[in-house]
Amino acid sequence: MIASWVTTTNHKRIGLLYICTALVFFAVAASMAMLMRSQLMRPENGLLSPHLYNQIFTMHGTTMVFLFGMPILSGLANYLVPLMIGARDMAFPRLNAFSYWLFLFGGLLLYSSFIFGGAPDTGWFSYAPLTERLYSAHNGVDFWILSLVILGISSMVGALNVILTTLRLRAPGMRLRMVPMFVWASFTNAFLIMFAIPSLTAGVAMLYLDRHYNTHFYDATGGGDPVVWQHLFWFFGHPEVYILILPAFGILSEVVPVFSRKPLFGRTAMMWMILAISFIGFTVWAHHMFAVGMSEPINAVFAGATMLIAIPTGVKIFNWLATMWGGSLRFKTPLYFACGFIGLFTIGGLTGVTLAAVPFDWQVTDSYYVVGHFHNVLFGGTLFGVLAGVFYWYPKVTGRLMSERLGKINFWLLFFGFNLTFLPMYILGLLGMPRRIYTFQTGQGWDTLNLISTIGAYTIALGVITLLYNLISSLTRGEVAGDDPWDAWTLEWSTTSPPPAHNFDRLPSIRSTRPLWDVKHPDRPDPPFEPTPDASAVAVQAAGVADAPVPEGSASLAAPAAVVTGEHEIPLESSLPIVTAAGLVLVAAGGLGSPLIPVIALVFVAGALVAWAFQPWHQVVGVTGARRPAAVVATLIFIFSEAVFFGALFYTYLHLRMRSPAWPPEGLPALDARLPAINTLVLLTSGVLAHWGMIGLRKGRRARYLAGTVMAALLGMIFLAGQGIEWSRAGFTLSSGIMGSTFFTLTGFHGAHVAVGIAALLLGVARSRRRDQTAVALGESATYYWHFVDGVWLVLFTLVYLLPTKTVGGM
């Protein structure tokens, strides 16, 4: 029984594992919040020592973001996306399990720091140089770094899965623009994850090197710059806020229409607004840094970009209100939370705009005003949205309804508790109370407001206890729900509660965004997206042709015929995901001490991955035909993500190089470009050969594929040898000032990618003995990745070897 959960690759089980694990971490992080509020209940309270308080606020933030917020949204997406688009499972069931196990083990790794020398205590933002070894000697920060890398990989793997599932596994007739809003939000969100996380990964990688290999990236005394960390962190950290809120927007857009008995108002605009928020979300990161000393024009640009986000967000709020307007509101708990979301998130949005007003930000940044603001967004927003979703979908998952009575008590406790806790915080910020202080002195006007806030927090705790009790007791005592307790309109409600392992026996035909509405109201169906929905729609959709306009006056349709879902292979169970995840976490844990364990674990992971590649193909076959295998598309998206990683490294290098008074810095030799130039030729040749081979693979000429790819891999090895020779002759080391740090880190990470690329090429060759689609997908993926590695080298070669040197006093 338990074993079948360990080896499961079923998206519903994995979704449940995600949700339950995230709820446990939520309870832990909420308890930490109670400890903090208890400490701050009165001035100069002695409940927590400063060391403990700092660990707790660090772990509260890190947990809520990485171990509750992201995973519970992943869990909901895992469970619901396939059901909502009429699919059998996620696109990559084994990767799905892999991302869950990485999340669990990454979380456990982070929490094990409490046993091994103390948890991280530098804040979830971990500003260097406080995180450098000089100021944080104990290994809490290392636990933080290593588990964040693991959790980042987990999120990215999960995100790729959501993207490919949405792209490839939609039911016949469901165009991309017809997917339910929660799917759309999760889909968009997955791209945010792919492009935001690498910046954090690059940042923590350099922090780790600083801490253990004496590089100087964030060390001002060695030519580094702590502000680099802030840019890298917030380039991740601000999109992260949208990563946490967009799926909640999606949930609202499911719940509000169903409980208003009306379709979502302005659905197309709602989809565009999510895209707009996602794009603008990548251009605002430096608004976290207005006080850091950037120039006025830069501050102004980031202020403007930040304020722009208010526009799409405002449209969303008004569209939800317009959805409710004229409806017949059914006040069940999900709608309570949805209304609470609208009410409270609005405050978070408005205070967010005030924080973009630079001079006001100078006053209130890093004060309790900010604490109030982002809790309005993440508690009033994300959590209320998630709870609306939990109450809404619980009957689908369990077959039973949650108690309405407890649900409403729970809502009011959270709602009042929330306002009582966080309203005073805004005022405390205006009254000059800084964040992250473990105690405060009396006589500053802060005493009563802090007491009120703490009372509010205890009220929230009662609400959370009610919630947890309701979640558990309704499992057995809840009213039996039936398949469709809310009379809803998306596909998940057309199957049983809980759904069978294969999800659907039959799917209704899909012509509009509310397929079940069409079934239930054949007399007045939604306007269809296609004039004549039939099988040819599938082909049109796969080719990505633009949607045809909705025809006028075609409201009357014959009763939709049901179609049977396409052929699926049944996902098998596999122990490889958990084994690989455990190995990878062991590799990471090795970063805390002895290098022997990680080396062994690395060999072990490599073996598991090879076995993985040779296992029977688990991919769920989509019913929508497509040109490229899903794995290749996933690789291409991953390559863009990798590009962000190298972008972060290149930015760091250029920034530090420009700050340096001379380049090469005094005492270091200029780089000799001759050997790297030869290496460039080697790598480019190998790229041509690999591509030539890949085209052979597509045409079924295996000999040509083998010849091209093996030669490409050999040239790759020659490149690595050349790189090794260059390193040994460099005349300086990793710790030789900022030049040593950047040079070895850039060429080192590139070299590691070359090595991975060689391994992928050779794995493709080995796998190609089985002449199946998988072999082609693997070969193509490896080749594209190889091209990427080439491309990075060209940039690296230009920036590192060809930029003019500069001497003191001139360029």
Add this chain to the structure above:
Amino acid sequence: MGVRRLLKSIVPVAGSHWETPYVGLRRLVAALVAVSFVVLAVAAEADAAAPSILRPASQSAQDIRHLSLWLLVICLLVFVVVEGLLITVIVLFRRRRREEDVRQVYGNSNLEFLWTLIPAILVIIIFTMTIRSMGALQLQGGEVAVKVTGHQWWWEFEYPDGKVKLANEVHIPAGRTVNISLESADVIHSFWVPQLGGKTDMPPGHVNRATFLAATPGVYQGECAEFCGLQHAHMRFDLVVEDSARFSAWLRHQGEPAAEPVSDQAKRGQQTFLSQPCLGCHAIRGTTAAGATAPDLTHVGSRRSIGAGTLPNDPQSLERWIRDPQAVKPGVLMPAVPMTDAQRADIVAYLEGLQ
């Protein structure tokens, strides 16, 4: 019974209202308004004692307050409209009509255009106000320069002649422009005197600047606003604004070497101080103590607080501080130096005499 009735009146879940929040809604609004008023009343009273950004003591802080109030007005306007609409919708459309009568409306381009335009206009207004405010805050010139260095967990202030150096207390003249240069000796700190203006971060390797024009004489609380480690909570300073004459006198006095001890006890205290590890970290100008890693104590007796705002500066507190700094401010870099009670009393007498 009274409690139950009270609870019933503010928590609209009791009785038969599970499905119909209409009665509950009025109570809810009433309760929220009541709670808000209580909080605001507390806040209004607290404001008088707090280092509040709403009681500015400089032109910059005044300007920011002006901006803040306008932001508040605009936000309140939007808030009232949105929350008002939400409540209206809840009241008007809670399960009144039969579901079959609900018109299936898919959108309305004109309306959506309207509520794209309105936020856009508000954003343009707020952005313009922001830019104008940023322009107004750029003070020109500067007559007095102060160099501030942030340390874990104390502040070092230096005046340009190089003679005056002190810790955790800084004086500036009223009505004159003061240029402050900010650096850090270790991790990132952030300089914040709420009543004088916004924060300026102090990342190591950067020299940031802040300019103040303080109007009203008084003592203002300064704080470190960037998390800087274990004792971030106890990294504060006093900023004293005084008229020009008093400021000049103060500066002249601070430039003088330390006062010679007068009483026998203070003389013994000086000898003890100079024979103990104290002088490895602390400097007292005019003596052999020339340590540079801890606060300069030349005129420590004249300061308002010790331990960067941790304790008031009086003999009892100083005695407590020296006896066991770790008990007062856990993690502070100053160790407890073993000595007898008498020796400690001597040192306290000596230091308190360093006016």
